[in-house]
Amino acid sequence: MSCNRRQFIRAVGVTGAVGMAGCIGGDIGGGSGISSDATDWSFGITREGTIGYVKASGWARVFDQADTEISLTLNTTGGSEEAYRLCAAGENHITRGTSAMGMASYNEESRPGANFGSDNAVPTVPQQVMAVSDLRPFWVTPDDSIQSIEDLQGKTVHNGAAGSRFVGAIPFDSIGLNNVELMQGDWSDIPFALEEGRVDAAYAYVMASGTSLPGWAEQLASMDNLRILEFSDSHVQKFQEDPYLNVTEVPVSEVFPFETNVDTVKSPTAQYQWYVHPDLSAENVQEFCEVSFNHVNELQGVHDALGLFNPEYAVEGLAKAPVHPGAAQWYRDNDLWNDDLIEG
Template sequence: MSERPTSRRRYLKGAASVSAIGLTGCLGGGGGDYVDMRVGSSTQGSTVFQTSQAIQRVLREQSDSVRWDTQTTGGDPASTRIYDQGDLEAYGMTNYTVKNALNSQEPFEDEDLDVPYQGFTYFVRDDHFVALDGTGIETTDDLLGRDVYLLQPGWGTRQQFMDAMDEDPDLKEELTENVVNIDTGDVAGAAEEGRIEAILSYGANEVNLPTWMAETGARVDLHSVEVTDQFQDVFEQSNLVSYYEKDTYGYEQDVGDTFQGWNLLFQYFFDPDLSADAVYEVLEIAYEHYESVQEGQPAFFPYGEEPEHFVTAIESDFLPVHPGAADFYEDHDLWDDSWERGD
């Protein structure tokens, strides 16, 4: 079995990190002969959290050497900082947020943060707008000046959307004039009470919605919002998002036939101090037991049938790929020589 790796960062930062981990749970530590992976997983009800919980259950059933421990952190920026303090071994988020941390860009200005290695892609997010029936909102132009929910404050993907909207500062200013700033867990109630007129929603892997959005859809009537030319121009011109059009999915009501919006790619990143064997085992179990993971998260990719999903978000000229993931990709003919292998 793999021994828990010794982390230099844990010794250097362990004492200072206890207060931060109060957000996420107890300090990690292998009580037995296993590798403990505390995984930053945003907020309860998010797709990131749902996926991490499903992986955790299957790893505890199938692995006697890796302990995956889902940690709620409040969002990607928080996960990034908690990792830097030595209190996470992995996290799931977009490349965008990690790049901002790497380059000390918003919201990490004047911070010098450690970041982990690339690991594997776990979902493609389809962001789109929906509006409550009866609001008169039919297109994105109708959103201007209205009570719109643009994801939870503190989420990296909210920051990513705001940065993409910088392609048209005037449009961004009008859109955010009456933005509603609440946690995702409060969205359903706010919509039911009429405090929200439209929502930046999302689906995962063309399968389902996050828990918070499914609850909202169960309590109010919704319809998809058509993207107008000026918004489409923003999404097509920005290098932070990718514009798409596709059939609707995930809602238990008829919201219309088409989503128009932008895609975001998410992957798991792993601490360089984690052993190659431990990370390899995570990918191997995802590959061999994906159907078991899908029992808890139906949107989990069918890696055993389509292993190319593992590498959708892996980028060249970015961070090295964790050696455990690199070994797995080489063994399954997925490795690209343009990627850098981590030490």
């Protein structure tokens, strides 16, 4: 049965969901260029030096050494959204992305940095396989006159690389802080932009249970005049109501080697996942899960961003978007499937 996302919406609108199982996701056999039995997978990933690249490299090494025919070849792209769209177009078999991308593309919605509405909709919605990590952002400033997130009204904030705009833009959108100028540029420019006064504040992050700053941000650790900005309780409430975000506490006092103005900060957290093109066979995606979960210890050791990775974390982090049938079957076989999830 071949059915793309728009056909699914039209059919449900007329007849309801009965008889539409298996129709969510790709246009099977629709000329994507993805062979269902492919085992040499092109892995769309962010550029070398990013934590995303490090994580994907660890996965590739595990599969190179495991008893499996599936192999992963990294294909660097200009950012997470580009990588996701290339997978949707059948240019890559597997890619990384946030839950926001999966939900926005599935629902054909637009959020800042996750623009999948109207003419920006993807031809085929990549399907979730597993949550692997999460990104826990917080905002810093050397300016003593800026005491909280609300003080960023009318200010300029460095928001990192253009391809990752969503990570900083969606939280501000969620709380309605719309008059902040978000400046995009190389991640490595952030410490210099703060020191030189070209921006008023900047985005930083840790991942999962880790307290290590990404390589580009290590220079921030020498800026002992940094203030960590807090969201208000009402902001946090809005994050908790936003399906695109979770809320976790970041122990910023452990991130920086100097005394911080707060010990912890509540972070609007974005889940990161592996997505695959829906044309891949259920058998091979199930094997991808089997190999991955048989090597949890090795994968956790790749980077502290993967410190929380395990089967329970992988399924609990799935979003309200299609899960590939092969992954869904693995979770069912291991008593982890949640019936609130959507099988592709």
